[in-house]
Amino acid sequence: MTNGPAVLVEGLGKTYPGGVRAVDGISFEVERGEFFGFLGPNGAGKTTTIKILATLLPKTEGRVEVAGLDVTRDPKAVRQAIGVALQEVGLDDLSKGRDFLELQGLLYGLSRAEARERAAELLELVGLSSVADRRVGSYSGGMRRRIDLAGALMHNPGVLFLDEPTTGLDPQSRIAVWEHLEELNARGVTIFLTTQHMDEADRLCRRLAIIDHGHLVAEGSPAALKAGVGGDIVHVAFNSDDSADDRVDAALAAVRDLPGIRQADFAERGLTATVSDGGAAAPAIMTAFQDANLSIANLSITRPSLDDVFLQHTGRQIRDSDADGDAEDRMWSQWMGVNRR
Amino acid sequence: MLILRESYFIYVRNLKTWLAQPWMIVAAVLSSAFMFLFFGEPLRGITALPGFPADDYQAFLAAMVIVMAVVFSGSDMAMVLLTDMMSGYVDKLLLSPVNRFSILLGTLLIGGTRAMAQVLAIILVASAIGVRFEGGVLGILGVIVATTLLGVAMGCVGLIVAMRTRSVQVTVNSWLLFMPLAFLTSAFMPRDLLTGWFQVAVGLNPIEYIMVAVRAVIIEGWVWDSILPGIWILLATTAVLVGAATYEYRRATN
Structure with a gap:
């Protein structure tokens, strides 16, 4: 070499x-x-x-x-x-x-x-x-x-x-x-x-x-x-059949306006927010959901993972991206003219 | 020569792959035996036609069975290559530092080997049903060498189909492409007894001249007037097709 x-x-x-x-x-x-x-x-x-x-x-x-x-x-x-x-x-x-x-x-x-x-x-x-x-x-x-x-x-x-x-x-x-x-x-x-x-x-x-x-x-x-994400991750799972629901948008807007929220996005029928202090932000986030008439199924506070790093940089969870993915594979097959998988 | 060493390794791998599929071999032999059975038997009476060159129709048919089997082996070679392309094995070979031409050579040589083995099997079947080879042992050897070369040439057509289309449905059906090559010939009836557009088309098909040469060796012996055109056309066809396959292969792997 x-x-x-x-x-x-x-x-x-x-x-x-x-x-x-x-x-x-x-x-x-x-x-x-x-x-x-x-x-x-x-x-x-x-x-x-x-x-x-x-x-x-x-x-x-x-x-x-x-x-x-x-x-x-x-x-x-x-x-x-x-x-x-x-x-x-x-x-x-x-x-x-x-x-x-x-x-x-x-x-x-x-x-x-x-x-x-x-x-x-x-x-x-x-x-x-x-x-x-x-x-x-x-x-x-x-x-x-x-x-x-x-x-x-x-x-x-x-x-x-x-x-x-x-x-x-x-x-x-x-x-x-x-x-x-x-x-x-x-x-x-x-x-x-x-x-x-x-x-x-x-x-x-x-x-x-x-x-x-x-x-x-x-x-x-x-x-x-992970350290670059900063703070804690609050994940809220809510009960709604449709994540395009108006109530969901209202809740997201409200959460984004809360103090101490660095980033908030929807992913997988839930909301993930990066906050400076998880414990302090959680009650306000719950209130925002109540105000939007969305019932919370589950709320968790964790330290950041690589999933959160991905979310922070792309605004999506990596698993969500799979759905719209395979573009590269499709293109490769097209170029090759065969279905490789 | 490094290329020969590499080609040999790839050839041995292809040979093992082929031998690992015994039904491919059984089917190839059976289909040829069926030709004698299903065409040779009912058409036996054709020899009574005035001007028919052979007394034994099975002997007349033997050239057609041999040449046709080899022509259609091109379609098998297309499938062999496509299978390796789709499984990604071709990529695996391309990832290794071997010369690109070694991969092609190892594949073409297996096309020749398969043709040779099949022709050998057909000659055994033909002998078993009483076909006499007027050209003798040398004639049989000549036929084997010539049809091995034809196997390489037809393998080239198969490889071009697989590389160009990269499609299973086209490749599986590529025998259609070989059908006119095999049947627009004097397969069942000498060219003098054919008529109209068919006779003209037969005259334009290079495979016809190869079939005539093979048949001459079987039913008449060393009649050079019938054999030589077949040899030249076989050599020219092989050269052109190997060239075309090499070009196509370069294009596909760069």
């Missing part, structure tokens, strides 16, 4: 044929050895960005260096330096787990003996030795992620790109994947991970960037980002 940061992105933009702007001038850096999270809802530009970094997709403009190498000028060297596991993509269902790994090794220039040895080692690491000679198509979701991860590690890459490595996994499998990733990072592998799960980013990443609609909206350590 040459000098420079693990990932350097300057003014990166991507416009798909047809004019959809998926990534709109983002810049960030990932240091060597870092565990970096790229956080955002579906369709925010995460997958496009990771595909550009991994040389799978050409960029429209900007400068991108991975492992000190320019992805456009020197794609082959970049490919040799990195390991990539995209969203449940690229598994060869008819191949046996062990054969899949050995072929990966051979394609990255390992000798047969090296590939055999490394495959056995990684099967052990990801806990798949007992099913190594079964076809990948027979693996469960968690096993598929783990064999894919092992495949990305065959050639000992210094930088690992993972696109939503735990999406769709049951809680136990998620934790197993997390533990493997933490172990790899502890051994010095730089990890660049995209996720739409705040808890995942919070647990794993030392630093993260939040992307929304192709723009970076925040960057920093999870602790610093």
Whole structure:
């Protein structure tokens, strides 16, 4: 590996044929050895960005260096330096787990003996030795992620790109994947991970960037980002069938006028407000709801989470964004002409 | 040569994928056996026509069964590639530092191998029902080599279809594209006995000349007047299609 940061992105933009702007001038850096999270809802530009970094997709403009190498000028060297596991993509269902790994090794220039040895080692690491000679198509979701991860590690890459490595996994499998990733990072592998799960980013990443609609909206350590929200979070769940109800708008307007309220937004049939002192603000918020004729189902006061960081920067909860999301996926399918999922 | 090493690895993977689907192989052999059974038997009497060049209709038909199987294998290759594109396996290969051309070569070679295996199976079936090969063992080898090459060429057409459309419905139905190539020929009846627009169309179909050459080797032996045009057309067609598939592949992976 040459000098420079693990990932350097300057003014990166991507416009798909047809004019959809998926990534709109983002810049960030990932240091060597870092565990970096790229956080955002579906369709925010995460997958496009990771595909550009991994040389799978050409960029429209900007400068991108991975492992000190320019992805456009020197794609082959970049490919040799990195390991990539995209969203449940690229598994060869008819191949046996062990054969899949050995072929990966051979394609990255390992000798047969090296590939055999490394495959056995990684099967052990990801806990798949007992099913190594079964076809990948027979693996469960968690096993598929783990064999894919092992495949990305065959050639000992210094930088690992993972696109939503735990999406769709049951809680136990998620934790197993997390533990493997933490172990790899502890051994010095730089990890660049995209996720739409705040808890995942919070647990794993030392630093993260939040992307929304192709723009970076925040960057920093999870602790610093949460501290940046400031104060407490008051969440009020109310009983109303329709969140577009006039009463809801009235309540929101009233809450926003209260003293000590920094931000208030609706999300998921409830209201989330950032306040300097939760205990002091709660009674006034309840009154505002009563005045608007809305009955409160539940009120909670918590310290900020990454969800609140996202809400603060985008005005939406990440889960809400899923509904209008998939724009990026749709566009990708359109470009490819196939439904990838 | 690094490209050869990489192509070989990808070829072996494709071979394993094919062998892991035994029904694909059974179906390929059965469909050819059915051709002899369902066309050869009822049309047996055609040999009595004045000017018909063979005494054994099954021997006449053997060339058609062989060439048609190989022509339609192009459609199978389209599906093979599309499956790998949709599962993302092609992306996985593109993410690795292998030469782009190795991936294409490993795929085209499997098209040739599948054609070769199928032709071998057809020759065994034909021998079993009593077809004699006038060209002898060398003739059989010649037919196998030629049809392997044709398998590569038809695989190119399949790959172009898959890469251009990236659509399951088009690719699954791409055998339609191969149908005129296979049937606008003297498959059932020598060209002299055909009439009208059909005879003209047959004369324009490159596959016809390849089929005539294969048939000559089977029913007449080494009749170079019938064989040579087939060889030139096969070589030219293969060269053009490999070129087109390479161009299309470059376009699709850049």
